Amino acid sequence: VALNSSQAAEGQLYVDDGKSFDFLEGAFIHRRFVFSNSHLKSINMAPAAGKSRFSSECIIERIILLGHGGSKSALIEPANQKAEIELGPLQLQGQHGRTVLTVRNPGVRISDDWTIKIL
Numbered sequence: 009v010a011l012n013s014s015q016a017a018e019g020q021l022y023v024d025d026g027k028s029f030d031f032l033e034g035a036f037i038h039r040r041f042v043f044s045n046s047h048l049k050s051i052n053m054a055p056a057a058g059k060s061r062f063s064s065e066c067i068i069e070r071i072i073l074l075g076h077g078g079s080k081s082a083l084i085e086p087a088n089q090k091a092e093i094e095l096g097p098l099q100l101q102g103q104h105g106r107t108v109l110t111v112r113n114p115g116v117r118i119s120d121d122w123t124i125k126i127l
Contacts, residue, residue: 048071084123
């Protein structure tokens with residue numbers, strides 16, 4: 009997640025089975041991710057009134073925040089679980105010194121609503 013000068017960012021994720029037309033019946037995952045005020049939220053964008061459902065057990069392995077530094081832990085809701093944070097420099101070709109914050113194995117699924125608070 010690349011933060012802007014206001015320490016905010018947002019984006020979307022769309023997932024379906026990739027082979028059928030079940031998405032026409034509502035069988036897909038559509039999420040909006042918003043980072044602001046040191047909170048990363050996953051919000052459902054799919055309509056609730058679909059004839060069909062699509063679910064995924066896919067778990068996020070890590071969250072990398074570019075341009076946010078100094079924090080040492082995070083709180084994952086709704087599980088009220090603490091997570092360790094790794095801080096380090098990001099090495100891009102021709103650039104040095106950008107700080108990245110990495111939350112490893114937050115244990116959240118792409119299909120669920122959740123919030124990660126950077127403490």
